[in-house]
Amino acid sequence: MRRTAVRCLLVASVLAGSVLEGGLAKAIVSYDLKARLRPEIRTVEGSETLTWLNDSGGPVPELRFHLYLNAFRNNRSTFMVERGALASKSVRPAEDWGSIEVKSLRVPGGKDLASTLEFIHPDDGNTDDRTVARVLLPTPVPPGGRVTLEIEFVSRLPKVIARSGYVGEFYLVGQWFPKIGVFQNGAWNCHQYHGNSEFYADYGLFKAELTVPAQYVVGATGKRVAERANADGTKTYTHYQDDIHDFAWTACPDFREFHEFFVLEDPKVETEMIFLVHRAHLGIKDRYVRSLRQGIEFYSRNYGAYPYPTITLVDPAPGAVSAGGMEYPTFFTADSTSYMPAGVRMPEMVTIHEFGHNYWYGMVGSNEFEEAWLDEGINTYSEIKAMDRYYGADRSMIDWGGLRIGEIAYQRLSVIGSGRFDPILKSSWGFIGPSSYSLNVYAKAGLMLLTLEKMLGEPVMAKVMRTYFETWKFRHPTSRDFIRVAQDVSGRDLGWFFGQALESPDKLDYGISDLRTYEIAPPDGLFEGGKPLSGGEARPGADPKPPRAPGLFRSEVTVARYGEMIFPQEILVTFENGDKVREFWDGRDRWKRFVYDQGSRVRSAEIDPEGRMMLDVNSLNNSRVIDAGGPAAMKFGAGLLKWFQGLLSFIAP
Ligand SMILES: [Zn+2]
Structure with a gap:
């Protein structure tokens, strides 16, 4: 009840255009987003009122933004080049490309600064890349001060690619609005969109009014606080959530929507599970429900209570596989499939994994660009523990036709044949290739933590994980912070272990x-x-x-x-x-x-x-x-x- 009261107050304050500090995280950002989906031109027309707190000790004269959809603008963007687009002879139709254009950007009452936006390329100097922009403010933001910007933008959605886009009438609208970077250690941490990397942003309050043609079923980050039918045949859904650092949504007329409640006594958890399942995939629905319950229970019991009032699972449309398996705060996309034998537990694994990102990425906000193992590796470890707990260690991945494979064996397979090119700890775009990135930050990092667990013993490792979560939730830890927690909790010097396992590509044999x-x-x-x-x-x-x-x-x-x-x-x-x-x-x-x-x-x-x-x-x-x-x-x-x-x-x- 108390949280609900605080939440209502915060909603009211955001609606009134002011910013309050509250909730669980220090609110650095506050977004008031408005979006109108125009399916006929695959476009979202948007506006945002962004308030940003300068939490540093010095004045900040410029702001930096992510404009991620420009990664899909043409085959010269850093994302596309890293994904091999220069070598591809295939020509994409015009409607496959995506982009984001800032139409106007102003401090309230001030002049439009959109024309002064400058695209920058801090990671690779690629002047064709438009995924990061900066703007010089009329006056610097003083330490402890806030600046509010009114931004209008148009986001053209690509044919579904890497976590965003459309297929037919299915829309996954992710990374779709100008999102401010993280100002830390006296500088902007605002990386370009890379072929491998995911994201990094600051915590705060997000409110969004999403307007779509009335026949569309909508799901989004956060709790629905209002909905209305409009005279022009559209509907507007308003969502709100605090203590998060991103906002995504989905719309499709072919979703079937199901609601269930999850309640746990110890620790106390009450949340509404919302399932948006494409009508072609209804046969998988019960598996989504069961595995999401398992995920919430496992993570809440082992790390800390899931604190949000909702969790939304999206089952992407047929043909939208690359929209599947992606996490956003309180909202994730599951595996997309119409049939999977009951003993092949891919839907369960993806559901538990993506839900788990609400902890490692969502609440513990590590930098996915620079230290991806902190979210993917820790989450792979957690996912393995959960899968083994609910499905049995010897068959947690496959139990089908007499064949049994546990998830640890499944993960070890990828590490066994790996090259010795990269350590786990490396910037996401610094890996020799996508497979080196994924086997290191997912499988190898997960196995590293299982090895650590065997060294320390399960009770000590459980305390390490819980302490890490408790200490760093709603903040931005680094690898050093994880190691420090592991050493403090275990009382052991683990530098020799992490130095090799994390920072060196050397193999253990x-x-x-x-x-x-x-x-x-x-x-x-x-x-x-x-x-x-x-x-x-x-x-x-x-x-x-x-x-x-x-x-x-x-x-x-x-x-x-x-x-x-x-x-x-x-x-x-x-x-x-x-x-x-x-x-x-x-x-x-x-x-x-x-x-x-x-x-x-x-x-x-x-x-x-x-x-x-x-x-x-x-x-x-x-x-x-x-x-x-x-x-x-x-x-x-x-x-x-x-x-x-x-x-x-x-x-x-
Ligand atoms: Zn993941």
Whole structure:
């Protein structure tokens, strides 16, 4: 009730054109957006009243904006060039391109500054790129002061591409309005739209009046606070949300709209789940509902209560796959499919993942341009934990026709074959290619956190994650901040781990390189005084050899570091008589040999017996067993072999 009261007050204040500080985040921005969808020309005519708080210690003379839809303006934009457009001979029809044009921009009562907008290219100097613009203000914004701008713009939506656009009568309107950058450390952090990167913005209050032809079903960030029918055959829906940093919406006459409530006692969560499912995909609806419930429950229980009054799931239209799997605050797009076997859990994984971004990206507002692992990697880790929790670790990804694949195995597959070009921590446009970007910031970062969890233990890791969320929600943490939390909570120096796993492209791969065992040969040759090598009686006279000690075996276990990443190792050595020995190795040298002279032979040796090295790129070499009557054979970890065989049968036609 208290939140509701605060919210109403904030709505009232925004409607009145003033800005209050309140809610959970410090409100740096306040947007009052108006948008009219004109489907006949695939265009949104918009206006915004933007109030920006200078939260820095010095005056700010210029403002910078993202104009993301210009990424789709032509094949010379940085986004299109990075996506390979220069090499493409295909010609797109005119209606496939998108753009955003600022028609006017003024400080209330002042003159129009639109003509003074200057496109800048801070990342790559590409003068054809128009995704970032700056404007010099008539007077600088003083420290602690605010500036309000009235902006009119026209957004032409592209044929659906990378999180935005239309297909038929389906519209996903994302990254569609002039969005101010983040002023931090005395400078603007406002990057161009890149082929790989996502976004970064400041928290605040967003209100939007969305006008569409009456037959369109509309969904949007935030809670619907008003709707009205207009005389011209349109309807206007008003949405509002605070404590967020972006606003997206969707419209399509073919959506079917469903509402359900999610309630949790501990922690206290009450939110309305809104499902906009394309009529061609209604068969998937129940899976969306179930997995969204699981997502809200898992993230609320493990990180912190979901605090918003709504969450909207959008199922994109057929043909709009590239609009699927995208997150915005309190609003996300799911997988887009009409049929998926029940045991292939792609719709569940995408739903839980995209909902999860409300935490890692939404509430914990890391910089997706510069440190994408902080949202995608942490979210992949969280998603794996949730999928394993609800569907079983050995079948969380696929459980179909006798084939079972857990999500960890699924994620490890992409890391196993990866190149060694990029570390996880890198600006999004600095990766050698899109696959290096995605395998590093998603899979490898997720596996890095699973490895950390194995090192620290699950309870400590759970505390790390919860503390990170609590400490950094509604703020902008960096990788340093995550590492600091992990070290503070665990009380351990983890610099050696993150330095390698996060900042270096080195691979982790240890194995049993050799395992041999043999009966120790009888003494042969000359021995001083005919004394045996150890113990026993010296024999006088002709035979100088010490007596044979039958039944003594030498066993040698050689472990090796095949990758560059150094990770302390535990080795489990098992003897034929059932004895077990655990050895520890700091893992620094390239190899180490453990030697045993005992009455029993070594039967097998296994490195990393607890399976802590989730980052290990080759777990096939982790153990060896002595075959009866033969040389030491590789022992394939049974689970992994099953997984691998399963994978092959899945890929094979
Ligand atoms: Zn993601």
